[in-house]
Amino acid sequence: MAGVAPVRRVSRPRADAVRNRERIVTAAREMFVESGAQVPLDEIARRAGVGNATLYRNFPERDDLVREVVLSLTARITERAVEATEQESDPFEAVRRFTHAAADERVGALCPMLDGDFDKNHPDLLAERSRLEEAVQELVERAQTAGRMRADVGAGDLMIAVSQLTRPLPGTACPSMDRFVHRHLQVLLDGLEAPARSELPGSAATLEGLRRESGCTS
Amino acid sequence: MAGVAPVRRVSRPRADAVRNRERIVTAAREMFVESGAQVPLDEIARRAGVGNATLYRNFPERDDLVREVVLSLTARITERAVEATEQESDPFEAVRRFTHAAADERVGALCPMLDGDFDKNHPDLLAERSRLEEAVQELVERAQTAGRMRADVGAGDLMIAVSQLTRPLPGTACPSMDRFVHRHLQVLLDGLEAPARSELPGSAATLEGLRRESGCTS
Amino acid sequence: MAGVAPVRRVSRPRADAVRNRERIVTAAREMFVESGAQVPLDEIARRAGVGNATLYRNFPERDDLVREVVLSLTARITERAVEATEQESDPFEAVRRFTHAAADERVGALCPMLDGDFDKNHPDLLAERSRLEEAVQELVERAQTAGRMRADVGAGDLMIAVSQLTRPLPGTACPSMDRFVHRHLQVLLDGLEAPARSELPGSAATLEGLRRESGCTS
Amino acid sequence: MAGVAPVRRVSRPRADAVRNRERIVTAAREMFVESGAQVPLDEIARRAGVGNATLYRNFPERDDLVREVVLSLTARITERAVEATEQESDPFEAVRRFTHAAADERVGALCPMLDGDFDKNHPDLLAERSRLEEAVQELVERAQTAGRMRADVGAGDLMIAVSQLTRPLPGTACPSMDRFVHRHLQVLLDGLEAPARSELPGSAATLEGLRRESGCTS
DNA sequence: CATGAATGAGGGTTCATTCAT
DNA sequence: CATGAATGAACCCTCATTCAT
Structure with missing residues (x-):
């Protein structure tokens, strides 16, 4: 059956996770531009509408x-x-x-x-x-x-x-x-x-x- | 005026107090310029060679x-x-x-x-x-x-x-x-x-x- | 038996589920012994080669x-x-x-x-x-x-x-x-x-x- | 006037500061013994009756x-x-x-x-x-x-x-x-x-x- | 007046646990 | 059933500011 292997992507990137990541980056860009580079990460998370740990999962540092x-x-x-x-x-x-x-x-x-x-x-x-x-x-x-x-x-x-x-x-x-x-x-x-x-x-x-x-x- | 207790002006700006104030401002300017506006006040005090409370006496906030x-x-x-x-x-x-x-x-x-x-x-x-x-x-x-x-x-x-x-x-x-x-x-x-x-x-x-x-x- | 849907026993303890449980316990024992009792559960899951939620399915707390x-x-x-x-x-x-x-x-x-x-x-x-x-x-x-x-x-x-x-x-x-x-x-x-x-x-x-x-x- | 220099200790160790330090160490010993070495430092501070930062002043790490x-x-x-x-x-x-x-x-x-x-x-x-x-x-x-x-x-x-x-x-x-x-x-x-x-x-x-x-x- | 010490309110980060696919 | 992602509470630590000597 070679050639017919089901195209199982290794791990589909889960739609909402992708959206979260994007929302974080967007919020970060906005806040960095508005308020400088020292904005608390927690506030970025809040603005992005996610928990702070989600931010850390995506961007460990x-x-x-x-x-x-x-x-x-x-x-x-x-x-x-x-x-x-x-x-x-x-x-x-x-x-x-x-x-x-x-x-x-x-x-x-x-x-x-x-x-x-x-x-x-x-x-x-x-x-x-x-x-x-x-x-x-x-x-x-x-x-x-x-x-x-x-x-x-x-x-x-x-x-x-x-x-x-x-x-x-x-x-x-x-x-x-x-x-x-x-x-x-x-x-x-x-x-x-x-x-x-x-x-x-x-x-x-x-x-x-x-x-x-x-x-x-x- | 010998023999007369020197008139204590109400707020004689004691020489060393003045020097302290100046040293603080100088230290602050240097550190703000060198290290940015977020330097801890304690470090400014240290650089000025005074206790932090002296800094606060001169500049309450x-x-x-x-x-x-x-x-x-x-x-x-x-x-x-x-x-x-x-x-x-x-x-x-x-x-x-x-x-x-x-x-x-x-x-x-x-x-x-x-x-x-x-x-x-x-x-x-x-x-x-x-x-x-x-x-x-x-x-x-x-x-x-x-x-x-x-x-x-x-x-x-x-x-x-x-x-x-x-x-x-x-x-x-x-x-x-x-x-x-x-x-x-x-x-x-x-x-x-x-x-x-x-x-x-x-x-x-x-x-x-x-x-x-x-x-x-x- | 071809053509006949295999009888689904009510609670067949699926072979791979059993193996997962065992792998988790083994990994946990090893890590507890090696690294003390405070190892993060996520690490145990990783060592066991399963997702953390699988661990929680088997061991809710x-x-x-x-x-x-x-x-x-x-x-x-x-x-x-x-x-x-x-x-x-x-x-x-x-x-x-x-x-x-x-x-x-x-x-x-x-x-x-x-x-x-x-x-x-x-x-x-x-x-x-x-x-x-x-x-x-x-x-x-x-x-x-x-x-x-x-x-x-x-x-x-x-x-x-x-x-x-x-x-x-x-x-x-x-x-x-x-x-x-x-x-x-x-x-x-x-x-x-x-x-x-x-x-x-x-x-x-x-x-x-x-x-x-x-x-x-x- | 040599020999009569006032014995001004460089900085007298302030009675209450010493007491605080001791209270911290005592609290720490008790809690380490009672609850193990991972007790939160904040709790030690609380038990000692001081703010957490006082603890950090005395024991930076x-x-x-x-x-x-x-x-x-x-x-x-x-x-x-x-x-x-x-x-x-x-x-x-x-x-x-x-x-x-x-x-x-x-x-x-x-x-x-x-x-x-x-x-x-x-x-x-x-x-x-x-x-x-x-x-x-x-x-x-x-x-x-x-x-x-x-x-x-x-x-x-x-x-x-x-x-x-x-x-x-x-x-x-x-x-x-x-x-x-x-x-x-x-x-x-x-x-x-x-x-x-x-x-x-x-x-x-x-x-x-x-x-x-x-x-x-x- | 000068000082070192004390304080508490955050910020950064980790992790047990829960949720959505 | 399995998974990776999400969550929030809690910890460590820093620092502006206040207090006691």
Whole structure:
């Protein structure tokens, strides 16, 4: 009867368990973005509507949960970079578009998550970051090659500056802030557009180089 | 006056008490900047070389200590603004100078301190912030009046952008970061220099307006 | 019988269910002996190769599992007592043989299991203990009747002393300990051999009496 | 004014703090003896009448508290050994006396405390154990030299056997047990009295040797 | 006024037990 | 009947804040 073996998946992943996991990650992303990286895990569990131990079953250490959120955010941002490259004909317009899109995806929320003893060299992270790296590098190089973007900055500079400028402000204190973020990005982008108006100290930051030093790329 | 018991002024600010207070504030500033805004107060006391209760005598609640540090940092930054205005002949060069100086004063470290239930409308804060406001406003207006800085940004935009770009990265993980901060500021400044290269969404942020909304100015 | 639906006996004790139960008990005994009485039930289930809920189906409360292990250990020790009585001609040699055999069966591991709210008066336990009681009583009485064992001790004294002397030492810290246990038993046995060298305080402990008081016989 | 410097002890140990520490240790000893080594620290604090954090201030890790109790118990037992040596003319009677006294001091409670990751090689422990070692060794050697105790056992055998025979039974289930303990010790002692009635397997356990292997001496 | 000690309210985590597939 | 997932109570520990010397 070979070939007719019933397709018994080893253990079907139980619909509700999957939903729970997703609800936890969603709640975590929301709360990390809103309230910073120190939100009590119990509150995330409550917001997700599950018991705290369920959270621990899915993410035995706090880092595991943080990493999951970082991964999903990173993936979404990579998508925006690819989109921008593909859909925008002017290469510096692509950089602008990506930058504003990254802000909307809350790229700035990543930084505070990388706190403490978070393992920045976890294989999954490295892999996902490679994809982001490649996508942004592509974006930046095109603009520079076309002479539309100053040549003395790297993809790393762009990512860090954008992340910082879009970092959530403490507490939920400044919802109004969002309105200003895009202004600041626009100013920064104006500073990035060729021709350069001033000289920069140090040398261009590459994502690769940043990763080597600290892993704080994104 | 020999022979007359020295008049005991009602509240003579005993020399050592004053020194203690200063040592506490200094220790707090250092540790907030180095290790983030969550350092245990006991550690600050230890670093200052005083008992924890002494710290509490001077600053009954944690917020009181944080506020003191914020005030002193703010004051130092105001000084830099004044200095830049006075000592730099070109008004946009003054803006550049102030911006880099503010970074060196760790203006970015202010943000993480404003966490939680910190009262951002405390009279002392408002007063100190007024002084900063005035100084930066002056700086910006001069540059704009001289046609050296784009007119569609406000002092609030400058302060927020600079604060964000210089925020410490999580942990002490990225000491290398410091090396890049001034690059990013320089790019931002290039974007601020007249003539404007793009239009900005929203309207210019004034420090006054920001204060009204959220108090997150600095 | 082809074509005829097999008669479903009302409670056929499905072969695999029986095997599961046995595997659980075995795993539990091993882990209790190896790692103490506090091993998480999930680990026992894992070692047994079944899901934790299967364990709970068979043993609704932790105590039910512990009791099963206690019962099986008790039964094995009873067997040793019977063996010793039957196979050893000299009645005190029988006592010696049983004592060392009980040690090898890990009689000492029983004590730590009786912790907490374990119900020491469960009918099954009482029944099994009766059998042990009878067997050891027989062993002891024979030796005493033959004048080979001092008369002022009871079967209860023997059981308790042997259990205590063979209790596992904390952690797995002292594997070397095993080497000494038989020495101590031998000394104890020398003290039990007639004629008595000293007077004993109190009166002989019978298993029956101990059961009445506390159930800690075994 | 040299020589008249006021004797300002660096920090007088505050009477109530000392009392608290003692109350904690006492409560711990009682609860360890009564309920085993796993009693929640919070309960010990409650029994001692202090907040849990006070306990943690005095004993930052659980081990630190356990060690303190072990040290004090060990010291008391050493005292009994010295007493017995000094005050009993017949050297084997001294062994008997010490053995029963050690039981009354709850020497058996030590074993369960040495659980888990307890550091058995802490300097303080080693020191205290050396004193015990010396005292018991002395006691045993005198009896053996006088021909009153069998020569094929060591001080280590005595200590382990006595510890085991007096270990508290699980829970507080068997208060009645205490009544029997001295009977069993008496039997053991009869087995230790010269002349030897049987041969012992293995070789005599010395406290020194035991320490080397596992630290479970007492 | 300065100090070390004390406090109790959480946060992180584990585990016996129950539930849904 | 078997399973993995879910649950909540309880433990350990930290830290802002208060108290006693």
